[in-house]
Amino acid sequence: MNKCKTCAKSVKPQDVAKCSSCSGIYHKKCVGASAEMKDWSCSACSDKNDRSQSDLSGLNSVNSTFHPSSQMYPGDFTDVVEMRREMALYMAELREYRQEMQEWRTEVLKRLEGLERRVEVVEKTSSSKVADLEQVVSQLKSELNDRDQEALLADLDVGNLPESTGENTTHTVTVLAAKLGVQLSSTDIVFAERVGAVERSPTGDATAAEERRARRIVVRLARRDLRDELLRAARVRRTLSSADLGAPGAPRRVYVNERLTRANRVLFHQAREECRRLQWRYSWTKRGRIYVRQGDGKPVFSIRCDADLARVFNCANVSQTA
Structure with a gap:
């Protein structure tokens, strides 16, 4: 026996009201259905059908206003137009900025070219000036050296004369001059002194100290002609050695030269x-x-x-x- 979906009581066949959509069974009096009703639908199915029809009508309304070119709804299309306008303004600004950058780049390149030309001119000028200055410096050095050399025109440079502790260099020079055949007095010698660093024996051996190389003696004579006379005599007696002066140790050739800067x-x-x-x-x-x-x-x-x-x-x- 079928039961009514409204009152849950049994329904006699003559009192049945059947929904054409869900096939639900109801009392005719429970749903207010008449005997002549066909394709009747219950309230639940009727509500469902009404909502479906409403959704369908809304969709048709939207489709009727849909813009085929933008593929968007009218409100969104307005936003897109605004965005495109802003993009166009932005691109115009970029083109202006690019043009300004091109002009600035051209100006910078011109300035760089100008600077390069100036640098080349400065380098050429400075190189010629440096060469001139170097020549002037070299000339000044030569002139100073010549003046210093002129101050030494009365001087002699004597090498390989044996050196001893507490020696009298003036006496040593007068003895050397006598061996060369030139007579000198102490008044003819302005000064005579050893120059250079003393060679010291690392072991302190006296024999090694005697054999160390003697320092040069520089001599300034009172007159230049005396110096020239001694030089001529020394060139004649080129073989003069320390043994000729009575110096101990191995004989060494004695050199008498002009004193040079x-x-x-x-x-x-x-x-x-x-x-x-x-x-x-x-x-x-x-x-x-x-x-x-x-x-x-x-x-x-x-x-x-x-x-x-x-x-x-x-x-x-x-x-x-x-």
């Missing part, structure tokens, strides 16, 4: 080394000037600076190699 001593040493290397026969000094000659009958070259060394001996080296 430090720059000229270095230059003279270099010139002598080049002469040995190229087997040139002569290198000497006269009045503080340095001279070299390859051999008898060959031209004499004056050496005043390093450039003269390079010019004389490099050219000679090239000619010999050729």
Whole structure:
């Protein structure tokens, strides 16, 4: 026996009201249905059908207002238009900024080119000025060296004279002059002194101390002609040794030369080394000037600076190699 879904009581066949949608069984009097009703639907099914119809009508309304080009609803389309307008303004600003950057870049490049040209001009000017200054400095050094050398024109440089503790260098020089055949008195000698560092024996041995290399003696004479006379006598007696002066120890050749400035001593040493290397026969000094000659009958070259060394001996080296 079917029961009514409203009152839950049994329903006789003649009192049945059946829903055409859900097939639910009801009393006709419970749902107010008449005997003539066909395709009747209960209230629950009727409400459901009404909601479906309402949703469908709303969807049709939306479809009727849908914009085919934007694929969006009217409110959203307005936002997109506004956004596109803002993007267009932003792109216009970017183009203006890019144009300004191009103009600024062009200006910077022009300035850099101008700076490069100025730097090139400054470098050329400074290089020429530096070369001129270097030449002036070299000339001033040469002039100062010449003046210093002129102050030494009455001086002698004596090497390999035996050195002893408490010696009288003035007496030693007068003895040397006598051996060379020149008579000197103490009044002819302005000063005579040892120069240079003392060589000391690391062991303190007295024998080793006696055999150490003697320091040079620089002598200033009262007159230049006395110096020239001693130089001529020393050139005649080139073989004069320490043994001729009665000095103990192994004999050593005694050298008597013009006193040179430090720059000229270095230059003279270099010139002598080049002469040995190229087997040139002569290198000497006269009045503080340095001279070299390859051999008898060959031209004499004056050496005043390093450039003269390079010019004389490099050219000679090239000619010999050729």
